[in-house]
Amino acid sequence: xxxxxxxxxxxxxxxxxxxxxxxxxxxxxxxxxxxxxxxxxxxxxxxxxxxxxxxxxxxxxxxxxxxxxxxxxxxxxxxxxxxxxxxxxxxxxxxxxxxxxxxxxxxxxxxxxxxxxxxxxxxxxxxxxxxxxxxxxxxxxxxxxxxxxxxxxxxxxxxxxxxxxxxxxxxxxxxxxxxxxxxxxxxxxxxxxxxxxxxxxxxxxxxxxxxxxxxxxx
Amino acid sequence: xxxxxxxxxxxxxxxxxxxxxxxxxxxxxxxxxxxxxxxxxxxxxxxxxxxxxxxxxxxxxxxxxxxxxxxxxxxxxxxxxxxxxxxxxxxxxxxxxxxxxxxxxxxxxxxxxxxxxxxxxxxxxxxxxxxxxxxxxxxxxxxxxxxxxxxxxxxxxxxxxxxxxxxxxxxxxxxxxxxxxxxxxxxxxxxxxxxxxxxxxxxxxxxxxxxxxxxxxxxxxxxxxxxxxxx
Numbered sequence: 248x249x250x251x252x253x254x255x256x257x258x259x260x261x262x263x264x265x266x267x268x269x270x271x272x273x274x275x276x277x278x279x280x281x282x283x284x285x286x287x288x289x290x291x292x293x294x295x296x297x298x299x300x301x302x303x304x305x306x307x308x309x310x311x312x313x314x315x316x317x318x319x320x321x322x323x324x325x326x327x328x329x330x331x332x333x334x335x336x337x338x339x340x341x342x343x344x345x346x347x348x349x350x351x352x353x354x355x356x357x358x359x360x361x362x363x364x365x366x367x368x369x370x371x372x373x374x375x376x377x378x379x380x381x382x383x384x385x386x387x388x389x390x391x392x393x394x395x396x397x398x399x400x401x402x403x404x405x406x407x408x409x410x411x412x413x414x415x416x417x418x419x420x421x422x423x424x425x426x427x428x429x430x431x432x433x434x435x436x437x438x439x440x441x442x443x444x445x446x447x448x449x450x451x452x453x454x455x456x457x458x459x460x461x462x463x464x465x
Numbered sequence: 466x467x468x469x470x471x472x473x474x475x476x477x478x479x480x481x482x483x484x485x486x487x488x489x490x491x492x493x494x495x496x497x498x499x500x501x502x503x504x505x506x507x508x509x510x511x512x513x514x515x516x517x518x519x520x521x522x523x524x525x526x527x528x529x530x531x532x533x534x535x536x537x538x539x540x541x542x543x544x545x546x547x548x549x550x551x552x553x554x555x556x557x558x559x560x561x562x563x564x565x566x567x568x569x570x571x572x573x574x575x576x577x578x579x580x581x582x583x584x585x586x587x588x589x590x591x592x593x594x595x596x597x598x599x600x601x602x603x604x605x606x607x608x609x610x611x612x613x614x615x616x617x618x619x620x621x622x623x624x625x626x627x628x629x630x631x632x633x634x635x636x637x638x639x640x641x642x643x644x645x646x647x648x649x650x651x652x653x654x655x656x657x658x659x660x661x662x663x664x665x666x667x668x669x670x671x672x673x674x675x676x677x678x679x680x681x682x683x684x685x686x687x688x689x690x691x692x693x694x695x696x
Contacts, residue, residue: 290508322545326508328538331545334511369541426537 251351252400252457257313258302259456265295267448278441282428286327287441294325294333311344314358328426329442332366332379333449339365352403356387356394359407363387370425377421377428377435379442385414386450401457408447408454415443468574468583469495469525471517472567473543474535475508477501483533483567490629491571495525509542511549518550529555529580533567533587555580559587566590568628569655572636582640589639589653609644612672614682622692625665630693631658637684641677647685 268275268291275288297320307313314337322334343361344350350358363383372378389410390403398406416439423435426442470487474480480500488496497517502508521530529552534540540558547556557580559566566587573586620626638645638652645652647669648661663669669689673681 284507286507322511322542324502326502326506326510328541330509330511331538331541335541335545369544370537 251349257310260453263452265299268292268295281438282435290325290327294321297324311341314341335365335369336362352400355400355403356390359387359390372425376425377418377423377440378425379446381418382411382414382443382446386411404454404457408450411447411450415447418443467527468580469521469530471497471532473539474500487567487571491575494574509539514546531583532558535563557584559584561587572632578640586636586639613678615672616682617668617670618689622695626663631655643675643677643681645673645681
């Protein structure tokens with residue numbers, strides 16, 4: 248019996264992510280136009296299209312393998328800073344999950360922490376710099392709280408998604424200290440960080456995908 | 466040459482243009498220009514970056530590759546590519562302005578410097594206010610004590626001090642274990658050396674501290690006497 252999340256969840260997560268990136272393409276472009284180089288929506292859409300192509304070519308056998316495949320596609324095809332950042336996040340998460348076919352709450356929380364740490368290591372941003380870290384860090388904290396309270400993997404993801412959405416909103420008034428938006432200084436305040444916004448969408452996709460963990464496997 | 470130079474830029478034109486410029490002063494150096502995405506947009510591409518690193522390691526032989534980048538995500542892509550490299554310890558990322566750093570790295574490589582010295586040459590490039598040089602003023606070397614070596618050399622090349630001589634001096638000195646000043650300014654800074662604006666017949670006073678002091682003096686003396694290869 249499956250008690251955790253399997254490869255079906257990981258594939259569903261990536262599939263939903265691709266759909267959300269396509270749906271929110273224009274919105275992310277608009278956010279990025281305000282304080283960046285206006286390519287985030289296009290880059291993310293393109294990157295996840297490449298992920299879907301890779302998934303179709305070589306169907307992964309474990310959640311870790313699925314995330315590793317996504318990492319490589321995103322790093323090569325996104326083009327902007329989000330490529331190495333999300334690529335590193337997914338790669339670190341994949342490494343944390345290892346060969347496990349079945350991901351429980353603890354493994355999931357560990358993978359989210361590894362992903363966040365990867366983003367921090369690659370981008371050298373801290374909480375409050377108006378970057379995707381402002382979505383990921385609260386998500387990791389919320390996930391850990393649910394884990395400690397005895398929640399299952401689905402509850403961990405639901406809490407992470409909600410905290411990431413709140414975290415993305417908190418970037419609105421911040422002045423950017425990292426990335427292209429930092430060149431704008433004070434003028435970056437009043438706009439949501441596009442990377443935090445896309446991070447919230449991706450974590451929402453993870454939670455939604457976990458709503459159907461049994462999938463069609465059995 | 467024992468070092469390959471890789472440029473990772475968001476723009477193909479920037480990468481190729483920077484290489485074109487630097488190659489003028491370093492005809493024997495292997496350059497690898499990586500810019501833009503594979504569908505011609507602005508951006509950086511991990512696969513192309515890894516390919517360039519591997520080509521540099523294989524073809525430029527020996528000591529490694531030194532990487533110059535433009536904006537933040539090019540740095541991140543380069544760092545990611547290092548992690549995937551077959552010999553990550555041989556790929557050195559220089560924290561330097563792209564164009565100036567590449568020129569300094571190219572000149573150092575052309576001069577036979579090894580990878581660590583090439584990286585140091587690139588990173589020795591500094592942007593700042595141009596120093597005001599007064600020939601009568603004491604040199605800006607207080608605090609270091611008496612120099613281990615010093616000497617004065619008269620410029621014999623018709624053009625005097627300009628970009629190429631400055632790059633040759635700075636690139637060579639950056640690869641040595643020495644702190645050297647030329648007429649009081651940092652001998653490893655192309656910008657500061659150029660700002661001296663010393664013409665033919667003018668003099669360069671070199672003061673050096675550290676292990677390679679005599680080597681540094683000899684290096685500048687030879688360059689000056691040979692007119693930087695321009696006569």
